[in-house]
């Protein structure tokens with residue numbers, strides 16, 4: 001029997017490709033003069049963060065948060081018929097003829113205070129004293145306030161008639177059991193907190209406030225409250241500015257403050273903060289300078305994207321997903337150090353990301369319209385975010401005037417402004433009387 005020789009299979013050693021180093025998804029291509037547009041950069045950052053998972057929040061904590069459930073009342077409000085006035089609960093027939101010149105005397109058979117229960121019905125020909133909020137007994141049809149009586153204790157003299165329902169707040173006239181009070185996605189306002197407490201709810205499912213850690217970098221920086229000891233020193237305003245803005249946007253803020261231009265200190269500080277951050281925000285060190293270390297050091301801590309955006313101020317921008325483990329990476333937005341640039345970058349990028357983490361739409365501040373009182377000049381080729389003061393004229397029409405110059409160090413002018421004026425890359429001049437887009441900077 002022929003032996004069919006079997007070729008010994010050659011063990012093929014498949015070439016293993018080098019595992020690809022993890023990196024951020026491809027950023028958008030430059031679209032304006034070789035730079036990335038503000039919208040593209042913002043959309044890119046928004047695509048890289050997800051809303052935080054919701055959990056049960058105490059009512060007070062929930063104020064300002066976005067609900068992740070519908071809220072239904074399980075009780076009626078009011079929960080029972082009750083008196084709207086301090087006075088006497090009566091049967092209408094007993095006081096039908098009562099008037100200033102024809103008082104009616106009736107025996108007072110008891111007193112009901114707010115909180116009392118198990119009440120006997122009101123017998124014909126009698127009244128009962130009743131306080132505001134106290135339950136109205138069966139049989140009583142109206143409440144005559146003290147002011148329409150002689151306030152008697154054993155017997156009361158009544159000078160006014162009462163129609164059925166007078167001064168009685170009916171069970172369920174405000175809210176009935178089963179009513180939808182709030183929808184998933186609604187923001188919880190203080191009055192909603194009151195309503196939910198009023199129907200007995202103490203916890204709601206909502207996304208938490210993002211924990212935002214704010215760091216400013218720069219060896220020239222001095223903590224406010226301390227003296228400036230050397231020439232060239234300045235106070236760290238950015239960590240305060242960014243922390244305050246993040247707080248106003250709804251975040252829970254940890255202001256770490258200043259870190260000097262030392263690579264190890266920057267790395268150590270950022271690594272130490274990861275554990276308590278849903279978002280890191282740093283200022284400074286993202287431009288071309290020899291000591292702009294954020295840009296050179298951060299790639300060692302995670303996946304980063306440094307770019308230039310076609311906007312002024314706020315051109316140099318950095319973003320990262322920081323941390324070693326893919327599941328644990330924390331987003332970080334690195335804004336430029338000039339204070340106005342830092343603030344404008346906050347409005348353009350950090351605020352939308354905070355809102356996405358909170359699940360609060362719209363993520364982007366809506367542009368509104370205001371009419372230039374004087375001609376506004378702009379620099380072509382970049383989106384200018386100039387500082388402006390918006391006022392309503394006599395007819396209620398919004399007008400806007402620029403405040404200060406274009407310099408991104410002009411903090412005084414920024415503080416005087418109440419709006420950012422958006423002048424597109426094509427704009428050279430907006431003639432007086434023409435509309436421009438503005439972001440109104442609501443304070444608080």
Ligand SMILES: Nc1nc2c(c(=O)[nH]1)N[C@H]1C(S)=C(S)[C@@H](COP(=O)(O)OP(=O)(O)OC[C@H]3O[C@@H](n4cnc5c(N)ncnc54)[C@H](O)[C@@H]3O)O[C@H]1N2
Nearest residue numbers: 216218236237238284285286287288292315336337338341
């Ligand atoms: N050769 C180039 N130089 C610069 C460019 C460029 O394209 N080429 N871009 C300029 C622009 S635009 C900006 S914006 C800044 C951004 O610089 P950095 O993000 O690297 O910021 P720093 O150099 O650290 O600081 C800039 C400026 O801001 C002051 N600063 C920084 N931190 C604070 C703080 N916490 N509180 C107050 N003030 C702060 C700092 O002292 C500098 O004056 O780069 C331009 N240069």
Ligand code: MOO
Nearest residue numbers: 313314315341408
């Ligand atoms: O971009 Mo810088 O922020 O113009 O001053």
